[in-house]
Amino acid sequence: MDSPLLPHGVKRCTPGVFFLWTLPWLALLAWGGLSAVLCLWKGLNQTNMSNVFAFALWIVFDLAVIALGAGAFFTGFLTYIVGRKELKSIINTAVIIGFICYSGAMAMLGIDIGQPIRGWFIFWHANIHSMLVEVSFCITCYLTVLAIEFIPIILENRKIEKVKELRLLGHNLHEVMAVFAATGTFLSFFHQGSLGGMFGVMYARPFAAREGFYIWPWTFFLFVLSAIACGPCFTILCTKLTEFLSRKKLVPDDAIQFLAKMSGWLLTLYMVLKTLDYLGWIYGVVPRAGLTFMDFFNEGPYGVWMIIVEMVFCGFLPAIILMTPAGRKSQGWLIFASLLNCTGIVLNRFLFIIVTLAVPVMPFDRFWGYLPTWQEWGIGLAVIGYGFIVFSLAYRYLPMFPKETALNPLPVE
Amino acid sequence: MKITRRNFIASVVGGVVGIQVTPLPWKLTDDAAIWTQNWPWVPVPPTGAATEENTVCNLCPGGCGISVRKVDQRAVKIEGRTDYPINPGGVCPVGMGGLQLLYDNDMRFPGPMKRAGARGEGQFVEISWGEAYDILASRISKLRKAGRPEAIAAVDGNAEGTTTSLLIQRFMRAVGSPNYVKPASITDTYAMGNLLMLGKSTPMAYDLENSDYVLSFGCGLLEGWGAPGRVMNAWGMWHDANPAKRKTKVVQIESRASNTASKADFWVAPRPGTDGALALGIAHVLISKGRLDQRFLDNFSFGFNDLTSLSGQKKPGFKSLVLKNYSPAQVEKITGVDANAIVSLAENFSKAKTPVAIYGKGKNNLNGSLYEFMAVQSLNAIAGRINRPGGVLLPDPLPLSPLPDFDPDEAAAEGLKKPRLDGAGSPAYPFSQSLINHFAKAINNSAQSPVDTLLVFSANPFFTVPDGGGFKNALEKIPFIVSFSPYRDETANMADLILPDHNYLEKMEDTVWPVGLQYPFFGLSKPVVEPVNNTRNVGDVVISLAKAVGNETGGVFPWENFEEALQVRAKGLFEAGGGMVHYDPSHPAWRFNPFRSIPKPTYGSFDEMWEAMKSGGMWYRPVTLGKSWEGLFSTPSGKFEFVSQKLAQAVMAYSHETSVKEAFRQLGIRVSGAEAFMGHYQAPKLGVDRSKYPLFMVPYEMMNLAGGWIPTPPFLYKTLFDSQLLKNESFAAINPETAAKYNLGQGDRVLVESPAGQLKVRVDLFEGAMPGMVYMPLGFGHTAYDEFQKGKGVNPNNIVNALNDPVSGYPVWWNTPVKLTKV
């Protein structure tokens, strides 16, 4: 019944089945919606955040999805600036994922601040010294860029395409897409970086402090690098999931393999630098603060094991798998490695946010624990629900995978 | 025109774009920012003319000078006065939070009220003052007509000697009841001890500021002992950052690492209740090393050397008995304090130029032990620290005029002949003014309450009496209870009638000689704000009540109002002369002759003095010594008595009624000979199976928690640690060793059970707690007031299993045998 809206020459499930598929995600959205109303109406006392855990689950989600969404700008960069034609078959997916991640993050931030109505003060009373201001500016601009990148894909919808002006608009946008890709790349570089900077500049928080690379905290570069190292893997994972659910091949291997290879390289480079980072931190920053590495872990649930997991299992291991052709060519290993890679980055963000705040700086202060409330989970998970829905709609109604028809010719009746 | 999809879209898009170029979105965002600053539920403190009003804080007997910052008629801040002798500058946390007690409606009574709900529920309906007077006056007259005025009783928490308390006593005498009871406080112990050793109940005057070695036997110097404003100010001086000015050493003797113990220069930890033995142990060292003030001992002391009785035979005196029974080794066994430490304590005490040994138990709110106090005073005496700068001074009481005497009418006279319910003053408790715990017992032990009508003034015995809930039960038996409290405290909630007093910032009131101060001081507070509620100064209320009861009683109160009565007493201050009504911080009142010549009084007439006192809030004289040693002591011997003859006579008189053995038993004296009449240590007769109750529960007090009648201002809960109160549970401090025996960890829940009852608390593992002890803070466990206080923690008083302190009969609240059971 919605067949006139579906792309040409593709097979989609019936509206009924599609509706059933969206139900769980709509449920998550409802849960999140309720939580959001409570937090905005009754205030942030609905959460388990505190003066100790000023940042918590939501910020972890924010930083995680923004890192994972980095596939968008990086793929865009490779496609339009570097000119890797094979990526055209996956760029749409990357863009949509990016859009979902960034819009989701923005929504969460809107609820996270105590005075949402004053949110715009960030721009009006901007403090140029604040990394968070840089983040806010870049993310907002980049979200617009993503929207613009998203539009042509929407305009390719079979029905909309019928409107001549819109078809033209879409076509012209395609022509200039390189410009936006470049802008996006530029913006992303800076906000991914300043996200890292946010924590590196906290020079009075020895667990996070990373100052000393000229004017920059070096987490700036580590965050950029880790983001573009995991972003592509996340794009791959989403694609693979879609292929698995739709039981058909949607993206040619060359695209996937190229992304995987890039990820491999970048992750390897990142792991080298991250190792240096830890060494520089353990032997530079930490002793300067009068602490030893182990001092951070003598209380509470967070232990050295987290760092080992981050570095070894979710760092070097996937790096090696992705670097070895055999590894990334095998479907199973590729997915496994991508999963580890993404997990590692999320874990890294978790360390920088939660553990930084959990560890007391004053020797006589004590360690604090934190568990999110259902309201916090609700809002966090709603972003996932939202992601699935937007992604599913896009897959159903838009030619998200240009090669889909070629790879899956319909039987002629 | 007809609307096509096309031009519909066009117009919508056009509209949206169009609005962007109007000021509307900008205006909206700007307004939005302003809304966020102006939500109607964000209070907007009205502005107005700012003024400062001086008065005196009455929340404790400390008498700190405060100035209240007002904006128009609202009091917005309390600040300490630098131009005040007691507390130059600072105040204590309770005093600082005072405005919350003034303005928190839920904590106060709106006006006179009648009980509506069940007792303890706190359900009342407002009535008029007239009706309130009628109800109470008629009830009292009825009892007087029925010939049982003694069935009217009063519990009065107002400080000894204040005009309010005098008026209440006068009222009780006028209506004809002997049953006027005061909660026991440390001042009672001082008064009794001084009566026995000095022959007069002079105000306790420790010259702390001029002492260079303060040996504190259990005084919570930083927990609220004495006049806290004064003591903490002295503490600051003692610890001057300039080593040259840092002359005073403080030694704290206490079983727990309290703030005082921790912050003191040195801490000695004897077992609770053995301070007396420690004092005598130190005396032993001084005597055996001959570090004595021989001149004082020879000329002005009695009973130090051996005595010869009338029949001529020699009896060992203080010296012999101390040498015999209190050697450091013996004292170590009693107190647990290392013998060497006792020796070095004695050495430092005698090496110091102006040492003083002071006695107390935590704050002043509760009594001490008579014999312990006498032992500590003896230490001062042998070191010659009596009537010496930096020691114990013997000033005359304030020269306040007494209220004119009167003869009670015959109805009253009859009632006054009846014995006091609490037995105070009877042969068994010869020197006690009142015994509130026995008062409760008397009621609980009789089938029908001998008290028909109980009047409660400035007291919350339901909560504060350490008798395992005895007073609470007594209240339930008393047919009619009247509370004059401004606050909805536990006792008031049991009352049938409320005649609420003003809050301390709304009333005129006097402060008479703050506890432990070494110079004569009279504080006068005045109303600084209009009464918030329909309340009346309890002084005025008592006067009106007396008049309402009848002409006989009314005639006894010839004054228009409370202020007149105050003036009558203050006349004495004027006639005595030499009093100062302004304070200049550069001439501290504790400094001996701070002025080259005593300055002329700044007033010519009484009225001038009175006005000056009302604005300045004080009358005082700089510290002086007793001029002549002769006549300094009013004991039978005319000297300082190590062995009290007054006590001996009282015991003898009693033994004539019964037998010597019986008299000793009744008085709780468990030693014989002269030792019975001097400061000594005797192991308490617990009468409890220690195998069942192996530990001791020791209540302790905190500066930042109001323990007595006054509610704790909500702000103070910010200052408590979550190892003292967490949500609604309070903690007991236990030594990790002891806790381990019951495998208790930090925060575990535990039942503390004594023969008197049990309480559930959480465990705070504290190295500073003496092993074998369970320390519980006083001030938690309210069941009244409002959301800030109600149901927060537990009240150790409810499980105190109090013995009688020998002779005084006051409750021994500091060592209750308990057992722990993990929950």
Next chain:
Amino acid sequence: MKKENDHGKPDAGHKALHQSRQKYGMVIDLDKCTGCGTCMVACAAENNVPVRADQTDKERTITWMRLYKISNGKKFPHTEVSYFPRPCMHCDHHPPCVSVCVATATKLDFNTGIVSQIYTRCIGCRYCQAACPYGARYFNWWDVFPQDKGMDRYLSPDVSPRMRGVVEKCTFCHHRLMRAKSQAYAEGRREVAEGEYVTACTEACPAGAITFGDLNNPKHAVSKLSKHPYAFRLLERLGTEPKVYYLSSRDWVRRLADNFLPGEYQPVVNRTWAEEEWSTKPGRDQF
């Protein structure tokens, strides 16, 4: 970690400015401090700090001035406790909280050294809380005041009550500076004399443990005391340059003020009386 100060003026070369500049600071003598908590209450009363029924939730209760209880951890009867009264340190070098604030709602004032907080501009992002190592910043998790209890009657108009969702902190009672200034100006003076501007906690302390004044003015007691051999600051080595100093004659207290690697801590030569008197004689170490 040298950076220009947060008004973008380079620290170097502004001699003239430095002369005129006040640098308000505080010295808290921990030997005098009795742990009574009056400073906390005075601060709350002075600055309209909200109270809630449950104040034991130390992660969310607002205490601009906060007492931290510390212990020497020794066994009975050698145990000692002490307290760190902790206002905002008004960090003087590149305050961690100021540089991160997104909305310029908190600033280091160049002329006073006071780190201010404009509630009306704060958006409640709480980045400053994450950046402050002293836990001196407090977020309004709830709407401000107990309603209809009459308690809003003691609110002072000198300090605006905060709305929900903004961060607040100790401001060195800077409305008192304004009051003192207006007074001085009214009397035709340009300078505020020592003692004319003192904070509420300083004034309230019954032991006189807190001293407040201009650290740039050698005549002021604070600048003398801040050079006392017993003087130290919290987390000094992080380079936040707190303007709040502490004094203590007890080494175990000073050792707890900062993190030290083994062997790094240098005890101060002066020792407490207890040690001097008793280490040589039979004393507390004997029992």
